Amino acid sequence: xxxxxxxxxxxxxxxxxxxxxxxxxxxxxxxxxxxxxxxxxxxxxxxxxxxxxxxxxxxxxxxxxxxxxxxxxxxxxxxxxxxxxxxxxxxxxxxxxxxxxxxxxxxxxxxxxxxxxxxxxxxxxxxxxxxxxxxxxxxxxxxxxxxxxxxxxxxxxxxxxxxxxxxxxx
Amino acid sequence: xxxxxxxxxxxxxxxxxxxxxxxxxxxxxxxxxxxxxxxxxxxxxxxxxxxxxxxxxxxxxxxxxxxxxxxxxxxxxxxxxxxxxxxxxxxxxxxxxxxxxxxxxxxxxxxxxxxxxxxxxxxxxxxxxxxxxxxxxxxxxxxxxxxxxxxxxxxxxxxxxxxxxxxxxxxxxxxxxxxxxxxxxxxxxxxxxxxxxxxxxxxxxxxxxxxxxxxxxxxxxxxxxxxxxxxxxxxxxxxxxxxxxxxxxxxxxxxxxxxxxxxxxxxxxxxxxxxxxxxxxxxxxxxxxxxxxxxxxxxxxxxxxxxxxxxxxxxxxxxxxxxxxxxxxxxxxxxxxxxxxxxxxxxxxxxxxxxxxxxxxxxxxxxxxxxxxxxxxxxxxxxxxxxxxxxxxxxxxxxxxxxxxxxxxxxxxxxxxxxxxxxxxxxxxxxxxxxxxxxxxxxxxxxxxxxxxxxxxxxxxxxxxxxxxxxxxxxxxxxxxxxxxxxxxxxxxxxxxxxxxxxxxxxxxxxxxxxxxxxxxxxxxxxxxxxx
Numbered sequence: 001x002x003x004x005x006x007x008x009x010x011x012x013x014x015x016x017x018x019x020x021x022x023x024x025x026x027x028x029x030x031x032x033x034x035x036x037x038x039x040x041x042x043x044x045x046x047x048x049x050x051x052x053x054x055x056x057x058x059x060x061x062x063x064x065x066x067x068x069x070x071x072x073x074x075x076x077x078x079x080x081x082x083x084x085x086x087x088x089x090x091x092x093x094x095x096x097x098x099x100x101x102x103x104x105x106x107x108x109x110x111x112x113x114x115x116x117x118x119x120x121x122x123x124x125x126x127x128x129x130x131x132x133x134x135x136x137x138x139x140x141x142x143x144x145x146x147x148x149x150x151x152x153x154x155x156x157x158x159x160x161x162x163x164x165x166x167x168x169x170x
Numbered sequence: 171x172x173x174x175x176x177x178x179x180x181x182x183x184x185x186x187x188x189x190x191x192x193x194x195x196x197x198x199x200x201x202x203x204x205x206x207x208x209x210x211x212x213x214x215x216x217x218x219x220x221x222x223x224x225x226x227x228x229x230x231x232x233x234x235x236x237x238x239x240x241x242x243x244x245x246x247x248x249x250x251x252x253x254x255x256x257x258x259x260x261x262x263x264x265x266x267x268x269x270x271x272x273x274x275x276x277x278x279x280x281x282x283x284x285x286x287x288x289x290x291x292x293x294x295x296x297x298x299x300x301x302x303x304x305x306x307x308x309x310x311x312x313x314x315x316x317x318x319x320x321x322x323x324x325x326x327x328x329x330x331x332x333x334x335x336x337x338x339x340x341x342x343x344x345x346x347x348x349x350x351x352x353x354x355x356x357x358x359x360x361x362x363x364x365x366x367x368x369x370x371x372x373x374x375x376x377x378x379x380x381x382x383x384x385x386x387x388x389x390x391x392x393x394x395x396x397x398x399x400x401x402x403x404x405x406x407x408x409x410x411x412x413x414x415x416x417x418x419x420x421x422x423x424x425x426x427x428x429x430x431x432x433x434x435x436x437x438x439x440x441x442x443x444x445x446x447x448x449x450x451x452x453x454x455x456x457x458x459x460x461x462x463x464x465x466x467x468x469x470x471x472x473x474x475x476x477x478x479x480x481x482x483x484x485x486x487x488x489x490x491x492x493x494x495x496x497x498x499x500x501x502x503x504x505x506x507x508x509x510x511x512x513x514x515x516x517x518x519x520x521x522x523x524x525x526x527x528x529x530x531x532x533x534x535x536x537x538x539x540x541x542x543x544x545x546x547x548x549x550x551x552x553x554x555x556x557x558x559x560x561x562x563x564x565x566x567x568x569x570x571x572x573x574x575x576x577x578x579x580x581x582x583x584x585x586x587x588x589x590x591x592x593x594x595x596x597x598x599x600x601x602x603x604x605x606x607x608x609x610x611x612x613x614x615x616x617x618x619x620x621x622x623x624x625x626x627x628x629x630x631x632x633x634x635x636x637x638x639x640x641x642x643x644x645x646x647x648x649x650x651x652x653x654x655x656x657x658x659x660x661x662x663x664x665x666x667x668x669x670x671x672x673x674x675x676x677x678x679x680x681x682x683x684x685x686x687x688x689x690x691x692x693x694x695x696x697x698x699x700x701x702x
Contacts, residue, residue, distance in 0.1 A: 025186075025187065028187055028190075028191075029186070029187070029190060032187075032190040032191055032193070033190065036190065036193055055212070055213065055216045056216075058216075058220060059216055059219055059220060059224075062219075062220060062224040063224075066224065066227050066228070066231070069231055070231065076556070076557075078549070078551050078557050079551075080551070081231075081234070081235070083231055083232075083234075083235055084235055084238065084551075084553060087235065087553045088552075088553050088554075091553060091554050092554075092555070122337060148224075150228045150231070152232065152235070153232060153235075153236075154553055154554070155235060155236045155239040155240070155299070155553070156239060156552070156553050156554045157554060158344075
């Protein structure tokens with residue numbers, strides 16, 4: 001395709017068009033190649049980053065929720081796990097106690113997010129019992145991410161309560 | 171000059187050019203839909219963590235709550251049975267009184283090995299109430315620690331598995347009932363009627379089989395695809411090869427003994443997973459029926475569940491109660507006025523009667539029921555109310571180990587009969603009484619009859635008459651004008667009257683009478699004499 005010898009760029013007429021098109025072809029291929037690579041890597045990297053963050057957030061939310069449910073809580077001299085305390089409080093309609101206890105715990109442990117308690121096993125507004133959140137963070141974290149959730153069952157009554165945790169937006 | 175004249179091969183350049191251009195444009199406008207973004211490292215792992223690992227953690231968390239509740243229930247029920255599990259309640263060696271277990275009989279004590287009893291009660295509760303350990307579990311008590319271990323672990327159903335039934339239907343199924351439909355709309359919830367499999371409304375209910383009718387879905391093969399046709403009982407001549415896919419093969423509703431071998435269902439000696447699905451709770455079973463691939467997919471996640479609980483404090487508390495009970499028995503068993511003694515000797519944490527009733531003294535043949543609050547003020551937590559004191563409920567038998575005092579209260583002479591009428595108090599524990607007569611004056615004597623026999627100087631008479639309690643006439647006390655019969659004892663409203671023949675006695679002489687009670691081999695002391 002390339003001439004072995006050339007006295008000057010336009011010294012001979014033969015091959016000039018070939019050379020020109022070869023050069024144009026290379027330029028265009030490089031252009032589209034770069035164009036292609038750019039979109040492949042930039043767009044997918046951004047999407048991947050979003051997906052990774054969502055995944056990490058989701059796992060982190062699960063961890064925080066489990067951590068909160070396993071914390072020891074002492075109420076009136078009796079030791080409960082977080083999960084047991086939720087069941088106890090909802091059963092006895094102690095929404096204020098539940099809100100205060102978990103809000104304080106989340107603030108102390110620097111667990112940022114919102115914890116929503118429902119009196120039933122479904123996410124129904126009318127069943128929403130109370131919300132606990134790290135102080136001053138309520139608006140920022142509520143509904144802003146995918147929730148980690150658990151349905152707790154009171155073995156004494158078989159009643160079920162949904163608990164959701166919405167973590168910090170990243 | 172034309173562009174491609176005499177330019178052999180140039181066409182390929184343009185073709186490549188066009189190809190790259192089109193690819194670039196395609197990525198430019200449709201890069202979001204190409205799907206490259208789905209290839210994220212760690213995606214499978216994070217999904218696994220979320221749907222299995224964390225789901226497993228949540229299941230363990232709920233099991234911990236259940237176990238705490240069951241152990242609390244077991245401790246409470248055992249304590250209220252006097253330290254015995256309900257299963258062993260009937261076999262307690264010392265028997266029962268007031269429908270409570272007796273903790274002693276004579277000099278034998280029947281206090282329980284409370285740790286073993288709690289463990290037994292706990293096992294019984296888990297068997298009755300938990301669906302997750304139907305495959306079996308082990309419980310043992312070592313060093314006052316109760317250890318629980320599930321045999322086959324808990325199979326984790328993915329947290330995102332869903333099923334397409336309404337909340338009402340599910341609530342109905344959870345209650346052990348079955349929903350009824352009007353057309354295709356949910357109508358009401360009732361217990362399972364006595365019907366056959368054909369009444370199940372669709373494949374979901376046929377496979378779920380909430381009424382446990384042994385139903386199986388039948389399919390037709392139209393145009394090469396299997397379609398649900400009807401619900402029926404297992405055919406008599408079914409074979410493993412009739413199961414249309416891996417799910418039905420492994421669930422093996424018809425109990426044919428099948429296993430899935432790569433792409434076909436074959437006979438097998440043992441069922442592979444059949445027992446699992448039968449034992450599952452309705453939620454898990456509904457998830458599997460709705461998503462059969464969960465059951466047959468390669469990813470299976472099972473957690474080994476174990477639980478440990480320190481019973482040391484309850485063991486020590488029960489020992490303390492046993493010591494208090496023995497102390498109370500020692501103080502009051504051989505006293506005539508049991509109620510007075512118990513009132514003085516019982517501790518503040520000891521109440522009469524069964525727990526929950528009023529603190530009123532009850533007694534039946536010197537057996538007394540008690541409700542004893544934990545000496546160490548142990549409390550049991552509850553998820554439905556405030557914590558409550560641990561209380562033990564049992565009865566103690568204060569039947570004396572020695573004969574109790576009886577006292578001669580009055581003696582009169584009946585000239586009509588020529589007999590002395592001797593009145594004395596009765597004793598619940600007596601199996602015999604003895605009436606003593608002497609001419610030796612020592613009215614205030616308190617001591618044994620044998621000592622009295624030795625010390626009576628100058629006395630010629632010291633005789634006795636033995637009365638068996640079964641010989642006592644209970645409903646013909648000779649009061650008023652009645653005289654009674656010589657040599658007979660009568661029960662006279664809390665006192666015993668014995669008519670002593672005076673034929674051999676000298677009229678006008680002073681005679682002194684006393685009474686004692688006999689209990690097995692022992693005889694009570696003489697508690698003073700009476701005379702006319």
